[in-house]
Each structure stands twice: as C-alpha cells, then as structure tokens.
Amino acid sequence: MVSVRAIVTDIEGTTTPIAFVHQKLFPFSRERLARFCKAHAQEPQIAKALQDARALAGKGDLDLDGVIALLDQWIQEDRKAGPLKTIQGLIWREGYEEGLLMGEVYEDAAQYLRRWHAEGLDLYVYSSGSEEAQRLIFGHSDQGDLALLFKGFFDTRMGAKAEAKSYANISAAIGVIPAEILFLTDAPAEVAAAREAGFQVVRIDRALPPEALNEEAGGWTAGSFAVVERVYPLEA
Numbered sequence: 001m002v003s004v005r006a007i008v009t010d011i012e013g014t015t016t017p018i019a020f021v022h023q024k025l026f027p028f029s030r031e032r033l034a035r036f037c038k039a040h041a042q043e044p045q046i047a048k049a050l051q052d053a054r055a056l057a058g059k060g061d062l063d064l065d066g067v068i069a070l071l072d073q074w075i076q077e078d079r080k081a082g083p084l085k086t087i088q089g090l091i092w093r094e095g096y097e098e099g100l101l102m103g104e105v106y107e108d109a110a111q112y113l114r115r116w117h118a119e120g121l122d123l124y125v126y127s128s129g130s131e132e133a134q135r136l137i138f139g140h141s142d143q144g145d146l147a148l149l150f151k152g153f154f155d156t157r158m159g160a161k162a163e164a165k166s167y168a169n170i171s172a173a174i175g176v177i178p179a180e181i182l183f184l185t186d187a188p189a190e191v192a193a194a195r196e197a198g199f200q201v202v203r204i205d206r207a208l209p210p211e212a213l214n215e216e217a218g219g220w221t222a223g224s225f226a227v228v229e230r231v232y233p234l235e236a
Helices: 018-040 044-057 064-077 082-097 107-118 131-139 164-174 188-196 225-230
Strands: 006-009 122-126 152-154 181-185 200-204 213-216 219-222
Touching: 006 107, 018 044, 018 064, 018 082, 044 064, 044 082, 064 082, 082 131, 107 122, 107 225, 122 164, 131 152, 152 164, 164 181, 164 188, 181 188, 181 225, 188 200, 219 225
Parallel strands: 006 122, 006 181, 122 152, 181 200, 200 219
Antiparallel strands: 213 219
C-alpha cells in the first residue's frame, strides 16, 4: 500500500460540528450583514464582492439594499457563492477578533492534526467556506490556534467538492501525487470524487462510536480521527 505524505481535511462535519456552522456562523453573519455592507460598501474588497454578487445573479442594476437582500437569501439557501463567502468571512473575522465567536473543533481532530504535523506530514484544508473563514475557525478555536499546523487552505476556487477535477487541482497545487494524499470528509459525494481522482479516502461519520472503523463497499468509514492510522500508513 502506498504511504500517505499529505492529509487534506474537510471542516464541516469532519473537524467541526455541523451545528457550529449552521446555528452559529450563519446566523451571526446574517444578523450583521446589512450593517456591515452599508458601513463598508465603498471599500474596494466589499465593493467588488457586491458587484460580483449582482453579476452572478444577473441583476446588475440592484441597489445596495437589493444586493443585501440577495445575499441574505443566499445565506438562507446555503448558497456556495464566492461573493457571499467573501463578505461572510470578513464579518466573521470581526466576530472572532472581538471575542464574539470561537471556532469549534473536535478534540480528537485537534489531537491528531497536532500529532501528524509533529511527525512531519503536510496538512491542508479543503472546504466550501472561504480560505479566510477556514483560517479563522482553526486560528481562533476552542482547541487553541491550529491554523499554523496547515501548509495551505483550499476553497471552491479549486472546483466543486463533488468533482474529481477539483482534487486533481489540489494534487497539482501541493506537488504530491494523488495516491499519496489522504482526504478526510463526512460527505459521500466528496468521497467518491476524491477516490475517482486517485486519493486515498476515509469518511468520518461522527454518528458512530469514536473507535468505530468499518470497511464498506465504498471504502473505509471511521468514527473519529483516532482510528485513521489503522487504515493507511502515514509517512512524512
């Protein structure tokens, strides 16, 4: 079996409870969306994100209130839209810096990420949230500052998470062949896409007992990060 040289992890449902994203982060950004956009609409980064949102929706004539309403709708729909992710990330940054938010990371995820980093493995994140949002969750987490453990963060600018091409793009970006990359995720569609690209994959199912490790037709499913090393040899 080929040894793993790099590990790429998803966030939502894998390192971090889904509830944190949907019950804390999303409501936080929605509550502050209008005030934030109106306060910063003239700043280049925000102005560009607002204009990109209009273009993406095909509604170039929307005024500020109209584009705010559009972004609010996208939050409710959990739309994976780049302009929304940019603005949400900046809103969340304020929240983290003001001590109003703290990223939630499973204890076993933090433990093994630290362990694998200490052993010399290259660690990366691939999530639908923006790179900014990813760094914030790990950099201001209830398990301490974990952001420095990672060599890189990837969002959907690499491509959609259910498409094999996205994983090929990540492999090329980090300079490691797919067979030597292990991807950890909770999503079956992402498991299939990463495996099609040649990655080694373990699905993390937090509904299982932490020590659970099941071999299924689609590959391995683990209850936590603690049993991943029983499946694939890790080698820096």
